[in-house]
Amino acid sequence: MQKHSKTGTIGILVTIIILTILVIVTNIDISKFSIAEGVTNKLVMPIQNGLTYLKNKIEGNNAFFEDINNLKNENEKIKKENEELKQSLSELGIIKAENKTLRQYANLADQYTSYSTVPAYIIDRDLSNLSSVMVINVGTKQGVKENMPVVAENGVVGHVISATANTAKVIPIIDPSSSISAIMNISRDNIIVKGELGDSSKLRGTYISADADLILNDDVETSGLGGIYPKGLKIGKLTEIIEAQNITEEYVKIEPAVDFTKLETVLVIIK
Numbered sequence: 321m322q323k324h325s326k327t328g329t330i331g332i333l334v335t336i337i338i339l340t341i342l343v344i345v346t347n348i349d350i351s352k353f354s355i356a357e358g359v360t361n362k363l364v365m366p367i368q369n370g371l372t373y374l375k376n377k378i379e380g381n382n383a384f385f386e387d388i389n390n391l392k393n394e395n396e397k398i399k400k401e402n403e404e405l406k407q408s409l410s411e412l413g414i415i416k417a418e419n420k421t422l423r424q425y426a427n428l429a430d431q432y433t434s435y436s437t438v439p440a441y442i443i444d445r446d447l448s449n450l451s452s453v454m455v456i457n458v459g460t461k462q463g464v465k466e467n468m469p470v471v472a473e474n475g476v477v478g479h480v481i482s483a484t485a486n487t488a489k490v491i492p493i494i495d496p497s498s499s500i501s502a503i504m505n506i507s508r509d510n511i512i513v514k515g516e517l518g519d520s521s522k523l524r525g526t527y528i529s530a531d532a533d534l535i536l537n538d539d540v541e542t543s544g545l546g547g548i549y550p551k552g553l554k555i556g557k558l559t560e561i562i563e564a565q566n567i568t569e570e571y572v573k574i575e576p577a578v579d580f581t582k583l584e585t586v587l588v589i590i591k
Contacts, residue, residue, distance in 0.1 A: 432471060435550070436591040438462045440470075441584055443487070452495045452520060452580075454478075458588060459486045467548050469589045475554035475577030476500070476542060477586050488588070493555065494520045494580055501546040502555055505539035507532065513540065513555055513574060523556055523574040534561050540574050550589070 444455035458464050460483050470477040470490050478492035491498055496515040503510050509532040511525040525540065538558045544551025560573040
């Protein structure tokens, strides 16, 4: 009898709890529940969207990093190709320079076929105000000696003043200490040509005879006198006549046939 009494009591309690829950549920204001749900959605949805975005980004990272690696490999490949191209261009430049030098030597040799010559190029210049001496890459081993004339494609450069086994110093005609016995091509008047002090772009012609027939733009050539330069080598062109009260002080200005600012290759006349 006692057991049946306890069971009945538990059943009554369960029934009361169920009825209480039903009352509470039936009295909930659904509109308020909807508002609460909307607020919850507003708070939760951005977080959910953010997590979804991050998830998608993380899933796409593999492709992203693969692209980065591909770009790095492409960049390394391009850099290597650029270096190879630079090397090829450098080698091409050297070959072109060598070919240019060889062509210049060939042209020079063709112009001075009546002489025995040695080709050379300038390896150093004295840039001081007191001298314009040049150094060339040939010397006594190639048969070069003191007082040998040096020429370029357009005319006289100067003469050798000293030589070692593999180099030689050349004093150009534009140096103030240089002096050449010359002759005017048209008038055939003799003059002495010297370097112009303070102006390396001009030469000075002096010791002009009183009855000399000076003509502007007349070519000036070596006369063959003096023991260094053979006859007929072009020195330059008469560009200006400077008159003076004293006829002995009259002189002319001559533009050198050779552009010394761009001079690279020369020939040394051996015989």
